[in-house]
Amino acid sequence: MDLKELYRDVILDHNRQPRNFGRIEGTDAQADGHNPLCGDRLTVFVRLNGEQVEDIRFEGKGCAISTASASLMTEAVKGKDRAAIQSLYDKVHELLTQQDAPTDASLGKLAALSGVREFPARVKCASLCWHTLNAALAHGAATVSTE
Amino acid sequence: MSVAAAVGERETAYDVLRVRRDFPILSRSVRGKPLVYLDNAATTQKPNAVIDRIVRYYREENSNVHRGVHYLSEVATEAYEAARTTVKRFLNARDEKEIVFTRGTTEAINLVASSWGGSNVREGDEVLISALEHHSNIVPWQLLCEAKGATLRIIPVNDAGELLFEEYEKLLTPRTRIVAVGHASNALGTINPLKRMIAAAHANGSLVLIDGAQGVPHLHVDVRDLDCDFYAFSGHKVYAPTGIGALYAKQALLEAMPPYQGGGDMILSVSFEKTTYNALPYKFEAGTPNISGAVGLAAAMDYVEGLGIEAIAAHEARLLQRATAELLRLPDIEIIGTAAHKASVLSFTMKGVHPHDLGTILDAEGVAVRTGHHCAMPVMTFFGLPATARASFGCYNNDADVTALVAALKRAREVFN
Numbered sequence: 001m002d003l004k005e006l007y008r009d010v011i012l013d014h015n016r017q018p019r020n021f022g023r024i025e026g027t028d029a030q031a032d033g034h035n036p037l038c039g040d041r042l043t044v045f046v047r048l049n050g051e052q053v054e055d056i057r058f059e060g061k062g063c064a065i066s067t068a069s070a071s072l073m074t075e076a077v078k079g080k081d082r083a084a085i086q087s088l089y090d091k092v093h094e095l096l097t098q099q100d101a102p103t104d105a106s107l108g109k110l111a112a113l114s115g116v117r118e119f120p121a122r123v124k125c126a127s128l129c130w131h132t133l134n135a136a137l138a139h140g141a142a143t144v145s146t147e
Numbered sequence: 148m149s150v151a152a153a154v155g156e157r158e159t160a161y162d163v164l165r166v167r168r169d170f171p172i173l174s175r176s177v178r179g180k181p182l183v184y185l186d187n188a189a190t191t192q193k194p195n196a197v198i199d200r201i202v203r204y205y206r207e208e209n210s211n212v213h214r215g216v217h218y219l220s221e222v223a224t225e226a227y228e229a230a231r232t233t234v235k236r237f238l239n240a241r242d243e244k245e246i247v248f249t250r251g252t253t254e255a256i257n258l259v260a261s262s263w264g265g266s267n268v269r270e271g272d273e274v275l276i277s278a279l280e281h282h283s284n285i286v287p288w289q290l291l292c293e294a295k296g297a298t299l300r301i302i303p304v305n306d307a308g309e310l311l312f313e314e315y316e317k318l319l320t321p322r323t324r325i326v327a328v329g330h331a332s333n334a335l336g337t338i339n340p341l342k343r344m345i346a347a348a349h350a351n352g353s354l355v356l357i358d359g360a361q362g363v364p365h366l367h368v369d370v371r372d373l374d375c376d377f378y379a380f381s382g383h384k385v386y387a388p389t390g391i392g393a394l395y396a397k398q399a400l401l402e403a404m405p406p407y408q409g410g411g412d413m414i415l416s417v418s419f420e421k422t423t424y425n426a427l428p429y430k431f432e433a434g435t436p437n438i439s440g441a442v443g444l445a446a447a448m449d450y451v452e453g454l455g456i457e458a459i460a461a462h463e464a465r466l467l468q469r470a471t472a473e474l475l476r477l478p479d480i481e482i483i484g485t486a487a488h489k490a491s492v493l494s495f496t497m498k499g500v501h502p503h504d505l506g507t508i509l510d511a512e513g514v515a516v517r518t519g520h521h522c523a524m525p526v527m528t529f530f531g532l533p534a535t536a537r538a539s540f541g542c543y544n545n546d547a548d549v550t551a552l553v554a555a556l557k558r559a560r561e562v563f564n
Binding site: 041 | 500501502503504507508511518519520527533534558562563
């Protein structure tokens with residue numbers, strides 16, 4: 001098990017300086033995510049323009065994997081429409097859970113999360129933000145839990 | 148004499164290396180590194196004496212208890228009841244009737260909340276617990292209070308994680324039916340001043356239940372000296388198997404309490420019109436009990452008595468002191484829970500590294516610690532933390548374990564720099 005595979009420079013960078021960190025006031029779509037096992041909590045705020053995510057931010061407290069994953073996610077989905085986000089979500093899920101999943105070129109920087117699959121206890125940390133985004137897009141406002 | 152020499156001398160006196168040889172799991176490696184097991188407050192490893200005893204029970208003695216007239220049933224019953232006598236002796240209870248086997252601390256507390264609480268707590272009454280409690284000593288009382296219209300009151304703590312005794316005394320009112328408090332905090336290590344607390348509660352006419360999950364493994368327990376009314380503990384935290392524990396309760400209380408669960412073994416006679424309950428402690432042990440667990444628990448208690456609980460406590464206190472000093476020398480470490488009297492629990496955070504990341508990095512170095520809220524979320528909320536990392540020591544931990552912990556923490560600092 002190689003810690004460098006998990007804590008790659010991209011992950012550490014996004015943990016130290018999360019991108020799109022903060023709130024969007026008066027947004028039409030937001031959701032809270034909670035991982036009771038480790039106490040990670042985050043809120044994802046989305047501003048939609050039709051089907052397209054025009055702006056996205058997040059805030060909360062969590063481990064390096066959950067913070068970096070949320071930060072990378074906001075960069076990756078901004079400007080994309082729902083269908084493209086769903087397709088990206090499926091690829092991230094595969095990346096996090098399937099041992100020999102080939103790294104899809106469309107994942108871009110999200111590929112840095114591939115080391116997480118060697119650490120099964122940490123997969124929930126990386127996927128929390130995606131579940132929360134899904135909830136924000138589906139219901140507008142909700143709390144999702146990894147448990 | 149140098150510190151190292153003094154440490155070496157004392158370690159020889161206790162002979163921790165001989166103790167380590169009694170625990171086969173300690174010779175395995177994890178993640179390609181020697182196992183450094185520092186999660187003893189969650190559960191302890193088992194010595195050969197316990198493992199072998201359970202194997203012998205199943206190979207030679209297995210049968211159901213209190214039933215058959217056949218030979219094996221007698222042997223199993225004898226082993227099971229001898230285990231009760233061992234627990235009685237270990238806690239210095241007055242009589243075997245005062246020892247009820249349970250699945251563990253949680254079931255023991257639920258038994259009291261349900262049976263005693265169900266018939267003694269009424270609307271407007273109060274149940275007093277502390278801000279340090281494990282969820283297992285919070286939720287059963289919440290359920291009771293909710294059902295009865297009673298109120299749960301909380302003894303506050305200071306920044307060191309010590310209960311505020313004066314506040315406790317103020318919270319004792321004529322409405323306080325029972326005080327339920329831990330012997331030692333699993334999250335912080337704080338050892339509570341039980342004798343003073345129990346005396347104050349009794350002077351107020353309130354009963355006292357002690358959650359002894361973290362007491363029995365580390366402290367000499369004498370229920371008669373404490374004068375507690377109930378004492379609950381789990382076997383697996385004191386080198387015995389999981390799924391077995393016991394409730395000590397004063398005999399008069401148990402006699403007055405209704406059964407907790409109904410079934411076989413807890414009855415003398417059953418008809419559809421009327422059932423007569425069995426004598427103590429069987430009234431509270433419905434169904435076939437965890438016989439091999441009880442037998443294993445007795446073996447664990449014999450093992451602990453062989454080492455001497457005072458010797459174990461002194462050894463663990465020395466390790467805790469050394470680990471505390473070494474962690475404080477590292478940059479960015481904060482120790483959570485700095486009570487004057489602590490069991491061998493060291494809860495801490497590292498600045499800039501979430502406890503969950505710390506847990507993963509330590510694990511990669513073979514060091515097993517607990518990270519999270521330790522089933523004591525109100526304690527974490529008090530300190531404004533989502534989680535901490537926790538190293539907890541047992542009878543087999545040694546200086547090399549502390550050295551490995553410190554090295555792994557330095558590695559975490561490197562990864563996150």
